[in-house]
Amino acid sequence: MPLPTARSTVRTPRLRPHAGALxxxxxxxxxxxxxxxAPHAAPIRALAxxxxxxTGRPVPEPDPLDGGAEAGLLLLLETPGxxxxxxxxxxxxxxxxTGANLRRFLGAAGIPRRETLIWNxxxxxxxxxxxxxxAPRAAELRSGLAWIPPLLDAMPRxxxxxLAGRFAAAALPVIRAARPGLPVxxxxxxxxxxxxxxxxxxxxxxxxxxxxxxxxRESAA
Numbered sequence: 001m002p003l004p005t006a007r008s009t010v011r012t013p014r015l016r017p018h019a020g021a022l023x024x025x026x027x028x029x030x031x032x033x034x035x036x037x038a039p040h041a042a043p044i045r046a047l048a049x050x051x052x053x054x055t056g057r058p059v060p061e062p063d064p065l066d067g068g069a070e071a072g073l074l075l076l077l078e079t080p081g082x083x084x085x086x087x088x089x090x091x092x093x094x095x096x097x098t099g100a101n102l103r104r105f106l107g108a109a110g111i112p113r114r115e116t117l118i119w120n121x122x123x124x125x126x127x128x129x130x131x132x133x134x135a136p137r138a139a140e141l142r143s144g145l146a147w148i149p150p151l152l153d154a155m156p157r158x159x160x161x162x163l164a165g166r167f168a169a170a171a172l173p174v175i176r177a178a179r180p181g182l183p184v185x186x187x188x189x190x191x192x193x194x195x196x197x198x199x200x201x202x203x204x205x206x207x208x209x210x211x212x213x214x215x216x217r218e219s220a221a
Contacts, residue, residue, distance in 0.1 A: 023095040031089060035061055040068035043154040044117065051147055057124035062117060063091035071117035072159040072216050074151075075106075078167040078189065079122045079136055079144075090118050097192035105190060105202075109209035115216055117155065121168045123147060136167055145171055149178040158182065160215040162208060165189030183215050 021027045035041055044062040051059045060080050062068050077098075080090065092102035106116065122136045122144030136144065148171050152158060160183045163169045169186050176184065187208035188194045188201045195201050 021093040022089060022091055022099075027093075028089070031064060031091075032061070034064040035089075038064040038068065040064075040070045043069035044119075044151075047147070047150055047154055048123070050150070051123055055124055055143075057126075058088070059124045060088045060090045062119070063089050063093070065093075065113055066091070066116050066118065067114045068117060069154050070114070070157050071155060072115045072157055072219070073111060073117070073212055074155065074158055074161040075102075075116055075118045076161065076163050076168040076171055077118065077120050078165050079120050079133075080125050081133055090120065092118060097195075098190055101190040101192065101195055101205075105205050105209055108206060109213045111209065111213050111216065119151065121145060121148075121163075121171050141167055141170055145174050148174045152178050159219040160185065160212050162187060162212050165191075165194075183212075185212055 022031065035045065041062050041064050048059045048061060051057075058080075067073075077090075081094075081096075092099055092106060102118070122140050124144070126136055126140050127134065152175065158179070161171075161175055163171055163184065163186045165188065168189075172184055172186070175182060185208045187205045190205060195205070
């Protein structure tokens with residue numbers, strides 16, 4: 001049975017995200033309550049559960065205020081942060097510089113939340129408890145990329161993918177094999193670690209997201 005249309009299933013958000021909204025326990029609880037009644041998020045949640053069962057690792061949930069399985073744009077980051085127990089949702093509303101940059105760049109591009117799914121190339125936490133953030137190892141990245149095809153299968157309305165950072169960029173051949181003809185764009189990671197290194201980095205992110213927004217508009221016309 002085909003999924004219902006985005007108009008019928010993606011509810012008008014009842015929450016009003018603010019900068020660092022998911023640092024607030026009440027906001028996190030409200031977001032998880034919304035997840036339980038969000039049919040557009042259900043296929044991605046089911047995939048996250050499959051990954052947990054297969055790996056034994058913590059996997060965050062999709063943000064119910066985003067488009068979930070009905071999104072037209074997949075924004076692939078690298079790995080969940082080491083503090084997943086505090087913020088177990090992949091979201092632009094997480095506290096910190098990366099979340100702030102995502103909100104700024106996506107907002108400037110005019111990409112609606114309902115058109116986005118933010119996910120990770122390695123979708124589970126790779127850090128030991130209490131450890132600092134680190135890059136994924138080659139074996140971890142290979143294992144994570146094996147879950148890209150089922151993610152794409154869960155997104156029948158996907159019209160463009162954006163790979164953020166060099167580890168997410170490794171998903172390019174996997175996506176091209178699984179979804180031939182899908183436009184795939186690459187941009188720097190939106191972490192302040194990269195954005196602050198050169199004016200060329202935010203300019204490149206801005207240009208890529210503008211191109212992604214154009215793909216979404218053209219495919220919807």
